[in-house]
Amino acid sequence: QQPVQSPQAVILREGEDAVINCSSSKALYSVHWYRQKHGEAPVFLMILLKGGEQKGHDKISASFNEKKQQSSLYLTASQLSYSGTYFCGTTGGGNKLTFGTGTQLKVEL
Template sequence: QQPVQSPQAVILREGEDAVINCSSSKALYSVHWYRQKHGEAPVFLMILLKGGEQKGHDKISASFNEKKQQSSLYLTASQLSYSGTYFCGTDANTGNQFYFGTGTSLTVIP
């Protein structure tokens, strides 16, 4: 039930791009993305509510492929402030089922 994220961890140099994937075994109504910095609470990035929708947030954007039950988070021209653990959260079509993914640790180095 918990969505699986890949990769588990990634290290980038400033300015590089990264893609984080989130895959669910259930049909999805929506996908959420959050970032959690060490020792802090998760912070909302975006929600994708429609299949195929792509949303942007500065240099962070995401897509949602409803058919494949997958979402991807795209980070372009990464900055040091992007470091943290990224979680997808999925809301299934059936009933009140919301689960956070397994998490992806992203470290940006100078």
């Protein structure tokens, strides 16, 4: 079953923060986050492994709680370049990614 992301869509003003959640009904081994701009390929952001880890680079970070089967992506001090659709991809231990429902994020001036 496909992971559910929330919110479905969000509009931010530049400089604001956002949190995107990814929730699965299945046990997870890893969570992968991607951003896709319109008409382009998904771009890899980061991967988190089970163990409750948190990761981040620049102003984008993420956490993974395997007990709750959830991951969250944190965007701080958003920039116009952050606009796009964010997808989580999950694995249960194999190499197949199951992508979430997606979150459209738009950053405005």
